[in-house]
Amino acid sequence: MFRNNYDNDAVTFSPQGRIFQVEYAQEAVKQGSVVVGLVNKTHAVLVGLKRNAEELSSYQKKIIEIDSHMAIAIAGLASDARVLSNFMKQQSLGSKMTYGRPIPLERIVTQIGDRAQTNTQHYGKRPYGVGLLVAGVDEAGPHLFEFQPSGLIHEMVACAIGARSQMARTYLERNLDKFADCSRDQLINHGLRALKETLSQDKELTVDNTSVGVIGLAPEGSKGRIESFKLYEGQETVPLLEALERSEASGTVEDESMEVDS
Amino acid sequence: MDHFPGTWGRPRNDVYGAYDPSYLQSTGPKTHTTSPAVTGTSVIGVKFNGGVVLATDNLASYGSLARFTDTKRLRIFGNKAVVGFGGDVSDMQYIDRLLESIDIRENYSSHGNMLNAKNLHTYLAKVFYKRRSEFNPLWNHVLVAGFDGEGKPFLSSADLLGTTFSAPHLATGFGAHLAVPILRRLFPEEKPIEEISREEAVDALKQCLKVLFYRDARSLDKYSIAVITQEGIDLKEDEQLEGQSWAFAERIKGYGAQTV
Numbered sequence: 001m002f003r004n005n006y007d008n009d010a011v012t013f014s015p016q017g018r019i020f021q022v023e024y025a026q027e028a029v030k031q032g033s034v035v036v037g038l039v040n041k042t043h044a045v046l047v048g049l050k051r052n053a054e055e056l057s058s059y060q061k062k063i064i065e066i067d068s069h070m071a072i073a074i075a076g077l078a079s080d081a082r083v084l085s086n087f088m089k090q091q092s093l094g095s096k097m098t099y100g101r102p103i104p105l106e107r108i109v110t111q112i113g114d115r116a117q118t119n120t121q122h123y124g125k126r127p128y129g130v131g132l133l134v135a136g137v138d139e140a141g142p143h144l145f146e147f148q149p150s151g152l153i154h155e156m157v158a159c160a161i162g163a164r165s166q167m168a169r170t171y172l173e174r175n176l177d178k179f180a181d182c183s184r185d186q187l188i189n190h191g192l193r194a195l196k197e198t199l200s201q202d203k204e205l206t207v208d209n210t211s212v213g214v215i216g217l218a219p220e221g222s223k224g225r226i227e228s229f230k231l232y233e234g235q236e237t238v239p240l241l242e243a244l245e246r247s248e249a250s251g252t253v254e255d256e257s258m259e260v261d262s
Numbered sequence: 263m264d265h266f267p268g269t270w271g272r273p274r275n276d277v278y279g280a281y282d283p284s285y286l287q288s289t290g291p292k293t294h295t296t297s298p299a300v301t302g303t304s305v306i307g308v309k310f311n312g313g314v315v316l317a318t319d320n321l322a323s324y325g326s327l328a329r330f331t332d333t334k335r336l337r338i339f340g341n342k343a344v345v346g347f348g349g350d351v352s353d354m355q356y357i358d359r360l361l362e363s364i365d366i367r368e369n370y371s372s373h374g375n376m377l378n379a380k381n382l383h384t385y386l387a388k389v390f391y392k393r394r395s396e397f398n399p400l401w402n403h404v405l406v407a408g409f410d411g412e413g414k415p416f417l418s419s420a421d422l423l424g425t426t427f428s429a430p431h432l433a434t435g436f437g438a439h440l441a442v443p444i445l446r447r448l449f450p451e452e453k454p455i456e457e458i459s460r461e462e463a464v465d466a467l468k469q470c471l472k473v474l475f476y477r478d479a480r481s482l483d484k485y486s487i488a489v490i491t492q493e494g495i496d497l498k499e500d501e502q503l504e505g506q507s508w509a510f511a512e513r514i515k516g517y518g519a520q521t522v
Contacts, residue, residue: 100384225411229429
């Protein structure tokens with residue numbers, strides 16, 4: 001009977017040059033529920049589809065605030081994500097303590113990338129079973145990074161990971177040129193639309209299963225330089241979901257702030 | 263401090279018996295790091311409209327001996343911050359290596375996230391505080407000059423204890439006694455820094471350096487001066503004090519070969 005001899009640990013190459021344990025870890029990401037992230041010139045948005053283990057249980061958190069200038073969205077093993085997010089929180093706090101400066105996104109993403117890579121090179125360790133989208137703002141403006149269990153990191157304009165995320169990526173690719181110059185509300189709208197693409201027939205976005213995180217540069221003339229991370233969950237998502245419905249009815253992505261409600 | 267408990271007050275030998283001296287330390291704690299060896303004297307700095315000026319003389323003294331007369335005590339960090347060092351010169355060189363390694367690390371960032379003078383000052387104060395808490399202080403008093411996160415001129419001090427202090431004009435060491443009164447007269451508190459020109463600030467520092475050379479026996483008439491503006495740093499490291507007048511010295515009696 002055929003048996004794969006090259007997947008017993010994460011440090012052995014197969015003759016084809018693959019490391020199976022790392023590939024399996026990437027499968028764990030695909031099992032997780034979908035999260036979408038996108039950036040424009042002023043903001044970075046994360047949206048996620050929350051799952052509950054059973055009807056009576058609570059929903060698994062998808063978006064975690066690291067600091068006021070940064071948040072992550074997770075797909076895969078939530079407990080592995082907690083290890084990484086705790087590490088990121090510590091590093092972020094450390095940077096504020098020693099330099100009085102919010103840690104640059106690229107710096108901290110590189111750090112977790114290095115940590116994940118180490119796990120693929122030491123016997124007895126296993127890769128993280130989680131993929132992350134890291135969104136945030138630093139001196140150079142808003143950023144979105146994708147992190148994979150292999151330790152690979154990429155800066156992205158828009159990205160989706162998790163179950164059925166291909167549908168979301170297709171939406172993002174089709175609308176890529178619209179993101180850069182759109183408004184904050186339009187960006188959220190695009191995120192929710194991409195998320196909705198991934199849903200199976202019998203499912204829809206509700207206040208219970210939708211999670212939206214926004215972070216960005218503060219508008220001109222306001223007090224601080226950044227608009228701190230804001231997480232929309234539960235009833236707070238109502239206006240966002242209504243805007244999504246309206247935009248689908250009209251077939252365009254509307255600017256919510258232009259709407260005048262009675 | 264007396265590090266030897268054997269010489270401290272003890273119960274009477276005739277009543278309580280002699281103390282077993284084998285319990286006493288024969289050697290004291292390490293103290294070689296708790297005093298400086300080769301030192302630099304004052305650092306002075308003034309904020310002006312659109313920047314900061316920092317100045318030091320070029321002397322490193324070994325005790326009262328004017329040992330090295332070409333010491334560069336102003337160090338540039340990145341392209342918009344300068345650190346002026348007073349105190350131990352070898353500790354200055356150590357901190358300079360720390361700053362060098364941070365600068366290299368920062369320059370790997372492809373996004374232009376650079377530490378500004380304010381970040382640098384926070385860092386240095388933390389380093390000083392850590393080392394003093396280990397009873398192994400870095401024997402320096404530094405001024406950090408540059409710009410803060412909002413692009414406004416920044417000038418702040420940090421000393422060997424980790425104490426921080428900020429003002430529109432600052433001086434360390436002897437300068438804190440001799441230069442600050444002059445700077446306060448030239449730039450009173452109610453005068454906003456926007457009304458101070460670059461030339462005024464540079465002239466004020468030259469005047470302070472001259473007074474320091476007259477009255478601080480650990481100072482020199484060769485000096486360095488750095489002007490930090492948004493356009494960059496203008497650092498001159500081999501300047502000579504001009505227009506000295508020692509006429510006042512004639513009236514001072516009590517030193518040298520004079521017969522009073």
